[in-house]
Amino acid sequence: MTAKSRFGFSAVLTAMLVAVMLALATDVQAQSKPNVRPPEGAQQWGGPAQVPTTVLPQPSDALMWRNIRRGVVGTVSIPDKQAGQLVQSDGEAFRSWRNGPISVWGGWSLLAILVITGLFYALRGRIRIDAGPSNKQIERFNGVERFAHWLMAGSFIILALTGLNMLYGRYVLLPVLGPDIFALLTQAGKYAHNYLSFAFMIGVVMAFVLWVRHNIPNKHDFVWLAKAGGLFSKNVHPPAKKFNAGQKFIFWSVVIGGVSISLSGIMLLFPFEMKMFGATFAIINVFGFGLETDLTLLQEMQLAQIWHTVVGLILIVIIIGHIYIGSLGMEGAFDAMGSGMVDENWAKEHHNLWVAEMEAARAPRK
Numbered sequence: 001m002t003a004k005s006r007f008g009f010s011a012v013l014t015a016m017l018v019a020v021m022l023a024l025a026t027d028v029q030a031q032s033k034p035n036v037r038p039p040e041g042a043q044q045w046g047g048p049a050q051v052p053t054t055v056l057p058q059p060s061d062a063l064m065w066r067n068i069r070r071g072v073v074g075t076v077s078i079p080d081k082q083a084g085q086l087v088q089s090d091g092e093a094f095r096s097w098r099n100g101p102i103s104v105w106g107g108w109s110l111l112a113i114l115v116i117t118g119l120f121y122a123l124r125g126r127i128r129i130d131a132g133p134s135n136k137q138i139e140r141f142n143g144v145e146r147f148a149h150w151l152m153a154g155s156f157i158i159l160a161l162t163g164l165n166m167l168y169g170r171y172v173l174l175p176v177l178g179p180d181i182f183a184l185l186t187q188a189g190k191y192a193h194n195y196l197s198f199a200f201m202i203g204v205v206m207a208f209v210l211w212v213r214h215n216i217p218n219k220h221d222f223v224w225l226a227k228a229g230g231l232f233s234k235n236v237h238p239p240a241k242k243f244n245a246g247q248k249f250i251f252w253s254v255v256i257g258g259v260s261i262s263l264s265g266i267m268l269l270f271p272f273e274m275k276m277f278g279a280t281f282a283i284i285n286v287f288g289f290g291l292e293t294d295l296t297l298l299q300e301m302q303l304a305q306i307w308h309t310v311v312g313l314i315l316i317v318i319i320i321g322h323i324y325i326g327s328l329g330m331e332g333a334f335d336a337m338g339s340g341m342v343d344e345n346w347a348k349e350h351h352n353l354w355v356a357e358m359e360a361a362r363a364p365r366k
């Protein structure tokens with residue numbers, strides 16, 4: 001593709017994406033308007049109930065029901081003390097956050113990364129092997145490494161698609177597919193999402209064990225970052241070992257984000273069993289934050305849901321960039337995870353110190 005046609009192609013794609021996003025944002029915002037609004041002076045999220053629990057025998061039913069809507073907690077004799085709160089009004093705030101700002105900003109972020117990669121492709125084109133292929137191959141990733149990568153990648157892609165369907169499907173797919181097919185698809189997606197999460201967790205643990213020693217930051221990372229990895233100019237190749245600073249960013253995002261999304265996902269898979277956020281807030285409070293730590297199981301679930309969605313969206317955005325550079329964006333990159341073998345000139349341009357290490361290891365000892 002010539003630079004001109006690449007630019008035209010990206011411009012059309014960007015215009016189409018912007019149009020779809022604008023339509024979606026308007027729709028999401030319209031639908032996220034609370035249809036059940038908490039009354040004036042309702043309990044704030046995490047705050048104490050506004051009305052003492054002894055207030056229930058009251059002169060008027062209207063007053064009693066208003067207090068219940070405000071989140072008053074009564075006493076119950078059954079083991080589940082949460083049953084003492086008939087209406088948790090702060091749930092409405094949670095719902096508005098999920099369907100409002102989080103959905104809208106998530107959508108804009110997805111659009112932004114698609115536009116950025118599109119523009120990058122239009123302006124820079126495919127990053128070529130500057131010296132041309134040498135046709136000499138060296139092994140970059142062995143079978144176990146590739147298995148770990150594709151286990152993590154395959155499951156992540158399905159988790160991402162089914163997760164996005166849970167957030168945006170009713171705006172995007174429901175009107176196109178109709179309720180019957182959409183319900184079937186979403187239900188199947190939900191099962192896939194629940195079960196494939198375990199494959200993803202295993203993949204992340206494997207990738208961590210296999211690659212952590214190559215991802216400890218070193219002095220070359222600063223040079224790599226200062227030169228933006230040579231991504232924007234031809235014939236610029238800052239030195240790097242097995243992984244450069246950009247790849248280390250991907251690795252740590254996947255490990256930290258992956259563990260975090262897995263823990264919040266486990267809370268959602270086994271609802272009302274764990275109190276992770278209260279415990280985490282207690283640790284954060286060591287730095288003087290004063291966060292509420294005595295959360296109810298319902299509040300824990302709401303936080304897990306919000307956290308899972310936000311971390312998921314951030315990871316998807318990062319991984320879109322990774323998929324681009326690992327496939328279309330750079331000549332010779334995909335082979336590393338495809339066959340495991342890369343062209344020697346590619347390796348020398350992008351990972352010269354690693355090639356030197358491999359050659360030194362292979363050289364006969366004197």
Ligand code: HEM
Pocket residue numbers: 140149152153154156157207242243246247248250251254319322323326327333334335336337338
């Ligand atoms: C179709 C999708 C994908 C493609 C084409 C792809 C491609 C690649 C390639 C070619 C490499 C090796 C780069 C090198 O030789 O240095 C790599 C590494 C890696 N991939 Fe992927 N990948 C995909 C999806 C994913 C997903 C979904 C994840 C995680 C959720 C992931 C995580 C990683 C990590 C952590 C590394 C090592 C660090 C790095 O090279 O950035 N990949 N990938």
